[in-house]
Amino acid sequence: MAVKKYDYLIVGNSAGGIGCVEGIRREDREGSIAILADEKHHTYSRPLITHLLEGDVDRRGMDYRPRDFYRKHSVEPFLGFKAGSLDLDRRSVRIEGEKGNGSRNLRFDKLLLATGGSPFIPPMEGADLGGVTTMITLDQSLEVKRRLGRVKNAVVLGAGLIGTKTAEALSKVVDRVTVVELADRVLSLVSDETSSRLAADAFRKKGVEILLGNSIMEIRGKGKGKGKGRGKVEEVLLLDGTVIPCDLLVVAVGVRPRTELAEGTDIGVDTTRTGGGFLVEDNMATNIEGVYACGDASHAHDFVTGAHHLLPLWPNAYIGGRIAGLNMAGVPSRHRWATNMNSVDFFGFPMVSAGFLKRPNRKGFTEIIRDEEGKYARLVLKDDVIKGMVMAGNVARAGIYLGLMRNKVKTTSFSEHLLAHDFGAVHLPDEVKEKMKQPIRVIE
Numbered sequence: 001m002a003v004k005k006y007d008y009l010i011v012g013n014s015a016g017g018i019g020c021v022e023g024i025r026r027e028d029r030e031g032s033i034a035i036l037a038d039e040k041h042h043t044y045s046r047p048l049i050t051h052l053l054e055g056d057v058d059r060r061g062m063d064y065r066p067r068d069f070y071r072k073h074s075v076e077p078f079l080g081f082k083a084g085s086l087d088l089d090r091r092s093v094r095i096e097g098e099k100g101n102g103s104r105n106l107r108f109d110k111l112l113l114a115t116g117g118s119p120f121i122p123p124m125e126g127a128d129l130g131g132v133t134t135m136i137t138l139d140q141s142l143e144v145k146r147r148l149g150r151v152k153n154a155v156v157l158g159a160g161l162i163g164t165k166t167a168e169a170l171s172k173v174v175d176r177v178t179v180v181e182l183a184d185r186v187l188s189l190v191s192d193e194t195s196s197r198l199a200a201d202a203f204r205k206k207g208v209e210i211l212l213g214n215s216i217m218e219i220r221g222k223g224k225g226k227g228k229g230r231g232k233v234e235e236v237l238l239l240d241g242t243v244i245p246c247d248l249l250v251v252a253v254g255v256r257p258r259t260e261l262a263e264g265t266d267i268g269v270d271t272t273r274t275g276g277g278f279l280v281e282d283n284m285a286t287n288i289e290g291v292y293a294c295g296d297a298s299h300a301h302d303f304v305t306g307a308h309h310l311l312p313l314w315p316n317a318y319i320g321g322r323i324a325g326l327n328m329a330g331v332p333s334r335h336r337w338a339t340n341m342n343s344v345d346f347f348g349f350p351m352v353s354a355g356f357l358k359r360p361n362r363k364g365f366t367e368i369i370r371d372e373e374g375k376y377a378r379l380v381l382k383d384d385v386i387k388g389m390v391m392a393g394n395v396a397r398a399g400i401y402l403g404l405m406r407n408k409v410k411t412t413s414f415s416e417h418l419l420a421h422d423f424g425a426v427h428l429p430d431e432v433k434e435k436m437k438q439p440i441r442v443i444e
């Protein structure tokens with residue numbers, strides 16, 4: 001069997017993989033690059049898959065890079081092929097094609113694992129019925145879109161970022177949407193209690209039902225037990241005994257890093273926490289020479305907490321990939337400016353959060369809050385330096401706060417203005433204004 005060797009092999013054709021190609025090509029125009037993904041599509045913007053559902057964007061509008069990207073960057077794409085296993089001694093990846101294509105090996109000098117995450121589906125009776133899906137890939141979005149004409153009652157399990165974005169999109173195209181969430185509030189990982197309540201209000205005003213502190217016990221339908229995707233979901237039974245009619249169920253209860261390629265190798269993976277993920281240095285290198293990882297599959301350095309952990313966000317994946325690419329091509333670079341920064345908008349109601357969402361019970365931390373008629377802001381500070389923010393309803397000053405966070409500016413001399421309605425550059429001392437004018441180097 002022919003074994004081709006590439007200078008650079010990238011597993012994952014999304015934000016991380018594309019960032020890596022661009023990082024490599026900034027320095028190395030000649031080295032051979034192959035990119036491999038089990039999704040068959042040209043690279044696309046994953047955060048837009050819910051927008052595709054509601055018709056906000058069409059398939060072409062989802063392209064993350066122009067169609068001639070691979071050719072222009074001299075990249076050999078293997079799309080629709082799964083990397084089945086990794087042999088670090090031979091420095092090769094075994095790839096499995098679509099049915100009947102057999103398998104073959106690709107050898108590499110340097111490797112990037114930008115494998116993203118896979119959705120978690122809790123064991124539930126009826127989970128294999130037709131009309132039950134997760135919402136993580138373009139194919140799933142296209143499949144749901146195809147079904148929409150037959151959907152009157154949609155249920156979304158999970159009110160995190162993916163669940164709420166899916167519910168918003170569905171509410172524009174389906175008669176009735178119900179969100180079921182086990183926690184006592186929506187978006188609990190990216191907002192505090194008040195902004196969660198405001199977000200839930202925005203959904204309820206648009207007729208989306210939000211059921212908190214509840215979950216699905218059983219999925220019921222026709223044609224059970226005939227294999228995945230057969231039959232049809234008809235209703236769901238909730239923990240509290242309620243039965244809801246349902247002809248589409250989207251399960252959005254969490255995504256886990258895809259680290260299965262590390263199985264049987266010595267690549268470091270986080271096994272100490274429930275989150276998982278490849279362990280990397282600030283330059284995105286794993287513990288194995290020439291093997292890098294980034295994006296949803298790996299940890300990243302959080303400039304607010306100083307720790308390395310999962311930061312499953314599109315910009316973090318792209319920058320991590322770009323940094324990996326620069327290092328793979330021999331240019332030392334570090335990822336130092338990521339944090340859990342989220343910016344979303346539900347039905348015109350904007351929300352932003354970053355860093356600490358509330359004051360940790362530790363020495364030196366304080367917080368200030370403004371809460372006025374649907375316009376909410378909370379800043380968390382440590383020794384007068386902003387370490388976190390939550391904003392909802394009006395996010396106009398989020399960029400300034402983030403700049404102050406990233407520049408580690410002491411706010412002591414202007415702290416009384418921080419949450420004023422007119423807070424802006426005029427309140428900043430000249431030296432801070434100068435500092436803020438310098439572009440932040442997200443790649444060091």
Ligand SMILES: Cc1cc2nc3c(=O)[nH]c(=O)nc-3n(C[C@H](O)[C@H](O)[C@H](O)COP(=O)(O)OP(=O)(O)OC[C@H]3O[C@@H](n4cnc5c(N)ncnc54)[C@H](O)[C@@H]3O)c2cc1C
Binds near residue numbers: 017083161
């Ligand atoms: C509905 C939705 C909405 C989102 N909204 C936002 C948002 O508003 N803002 C934001 O910042 N982020 C958002 N995200 C998260 C964002 O999409 C991810 O952080 C980002 O896609 C991570 O990029 P990645 O390159 O690490 O991995 P992914 O985008 O997950 O891509 C990984 C790729 O690797 C491939 N792959 C994995 N394993 C293998 C293998 N063994 N063999 C071959 N191929 C493999 C997969 O096919 C996939 O193509 C959203 C995600 C979803 C699903």
